[in-house]
Amino acid sequence: MFKKKFKRVFLALDTNNIKIAENFVKLLKKDLAGIKIGKELFSCYGPDIIKKFQKYKLPIFLDLKFHDIPTTVHKAVKAINSLKVTYLSIHSLGGNDMIKSAVKASSFTKILTVSLLSHHNQKSIKEIGINQPIQSEIKKLIQNALKNNIFGLILAPQDLGIIKKIKKKITIFVPGIRLKQNKKDEHKRSLDPLSAIKKGATYIIIGRPITKSKNPKETLKLINQEIENYLEKN
Numbered sequence: 001m002f003k004k005k006f007k008r009v010f011l012a013l014d015t016n017n018i019k020i021a022e023n024f025v026k027l028l029k030k031d032l033a034g035i036k037i038g039k040e041l042f043s044c045y046g047p048d049i050i051k052k053f054q055k056y057k058l059p060i061f062l063d064l065k066f067h068d069i070p071t072t073v074h075k076a077v078k079a080i081n082s083l084k085v086t087y088l089s090i091h092s093l094g095g096n097d098m099i100k101s102a103v104k105a106s107s108f109t110k111i112l113t114v115s116l117l118s119h120h121n122q123k124s125i126k127e128i129g130i131n132q133p134i135q136s137e138i139k140k141l142i143q144n145a146l147k148n149n150i151f152g153l154i155l156a157p158q159d160l161g162i163i164k165k166i167k168k169k170i171t172i173f174v175p176g177i178r179l180k181q182n183k184k185d186e187h188k189r190s191l192d193p194l195s196a197i198k199k200g201a202t203y204i205i206i207g208r209p210i211t212k213s214k215n216p217k218e219t220l221k222l223i224n225q226e227i228e229n230y231l232e233k234n
Contacts, residue, residue, distance in 0.1 A: 005231070006228040006231055007032060008197060008202070008203050009033055009206055009223060010033055010035060010059075010206070011035050011211075011220075012036045012205050013025070013036060013037055013038070014040060014207045014208070015041060018041070021041060024210075025058070028220055029056050029058060031217075031221060032220070034060065034061055034203070036060075036062075037053070037061070037062050037063065039063070039065075042062065050062070060087070061112075061173070061205075062089070064080075065089045065090065066088075066089070066091065067090065067091035067093060067094045067098075070098045070101035073098050073101050073102050074101040077101075078106070080109055086110060087109065087110050087111075088106070089113070089154055091113070092113040092114065092141040093115070096147075099111075099113065099144070099145060100148050103148060103149050110152065112151060112171075112173060113141075113145040113153060113154065114154040115138045115141035115142055115153075115155070116138055116141070116159075118175055118176035120134070121134065138159050139166070146166070146170070151170075153170060153171070153172050154172075154175065156175070157191030157199070160172070160174065160199035161199065163200060164200060171202045171203075172201050172202045173201075173202065173204075173205060176191070177191065177192070177193055177196055177206045178191070178192065178209055193223045193226065197230060198230065
């Protein structure tokens with residue numbers, strides 16, 4: 001079993017089948033840093049899904065990406081906080097007042113902000129009216145989030161260099177992780193696990209490269225071993 005400090009993988013439970021999700025957690029729990037529950041699973045089962053997985057004693061990242069008026073987000077975050085979820089995502093595009101409301105509403109759950117989702121590229125953000133370079137937009141959104149005392153950031157792998165330029169240490173979750181042999185699918189700005197850690201990721205979020213592999217347990221162990229070997233030397 002890997003030491004806690006070397007466990008950097010949050011397993012993305014991107015399914016609407018609770019049995020499949022639970023089987024993966026049972027199989028992999030000893031080698032995970034935590035689990036991520038997204039909109040699909042939460043929409044199917046609601047708050048009960050949180051209670052279902054809390055028995056495994058793993059940190060839970062509820063990835064709902066709240067983006068609404070400040071009052072609505074404040075009330076929603078308070079509801080999630082009462083469930084004792086470890087992490088919750090919100091959109092930094094919601095602006096300063098919304099981010100402040102989310103942070104103020106939570107006494108337990110740690111707030112993470114996502115700037116631009118990992119499927120975006122320069123062409124797609126232009127289509128929604130953002131004309132400045134994608135890196136400049138992301139940097140601006142990160143700076144706004146940081147000044148509002150969020151706990152951590154969710155960054156696409158190729159955007160990790162931005163936070164180094166800002167020179168602030170903060171917890172960073174990175175989705176869009178793909179093994180070198182995997183196709184990149186909808187994630188336009190993906191990276192392999194070790195490269196993401198080298199570039200500053202605190203935790204990496206991985207779903208299909210593990211759950212769709214022929215041997216999920218072995219795949220996770222190989223990822224962990226590669227990360228441990230690197231971190232022990234650095």
